[in-house]
Amino acid sequence: MKFLHTMLRVRDLDAALDFYCNKLGLKETSRRVDETHRYTLVFLAAPGDERLVEQARASGHRGAPLVELTYNWDAEDYGEARFFGHLAYEVDDIYEHCGRLMAAGIAINRPPRDGQMAFVRSPDHHSIELLQKGAPLPPQEPWKSMPNTGKW
Numbered sequence: 703m704k705f706l707h708t709m710l711r712v713r714d715l716d717a718a719l720d721f722y723c724n725k726l727g728l729k730e731t732s733r734r735v736d737e738t739h740r741y742t743l744v745f746l747a748a749p750g751d752e753r754l755v756e757q758a759r760a761s762g763h764r765g766a767p768l769v770e771l772t773y774n775w776d777a778e779d780y781g782e783a784r785f786f787g788h789l790a791y792e793v794d795d796i797y798e799h800c801g802r803l804m805a806a807g808i809a810i811n812r813p814p815r816d817g818q819m820a821f822v823r824s825p826d827h828h829s830i831e832l833l834q835k836g837a838p839l840p841p842q843e844p845w846k847s848m849p850n851t852g853k854w
Contacts, residue, residue: 706767707767707768707769708768708769708770708789709770710769710770710789710826710828711774712771712772712824712825712826714825714826715742715771715773717825718771718773718824719771720825721824722769722771723746724806725802725806726791726822727748727799728748728749729746729747729752731745731746731747731768732744732745740774740775741772741775742773742775743770743771743773744770744773745770745771746768747766747768747769748767748791751766751768754766754767755768769789788821788828788829788830788854789829789830790830790831790833791830791831791832792834792835793832795834796817796818796819796832796834797814797817797839799820799832800814800832800845803822808822809822809851810848810851811823811829811851811852812850813849814834814839814845815845815846815848816841817834817838817839817845818834818838818839819832819833819834821854822854823852823853823854829853829854
């Protein structure tokens, strides 16, 4: 058994792609538009997983770890969408990554006070956990005194 993907329903595909690709740093690997059933699927990979996606595609197997964004063209209320838990990604420098997200206008709901873990939320209120690769970084400002905000 291996992990294939996590599917997330999104209300606004453009806003979701802006968050996941332009701000969080994922890469679109494929897209399926179904005119008959009125939905679009967009599959995203973390930059470090792009090689795995290509290897799987070349060998005819299902892909590597992916996020599947499902956009149903007809309006539907998904509420807060916190029932699924969260997505987690390992990052090389949690302070740099969170700083880049903040500069892009993304609220850091659980700052990386411990140099190890942070949470942000997508435009559709999905929780995204960021974990420091390797050992935690030494606590530093402004993160170590930054309070939690919103839900995560």
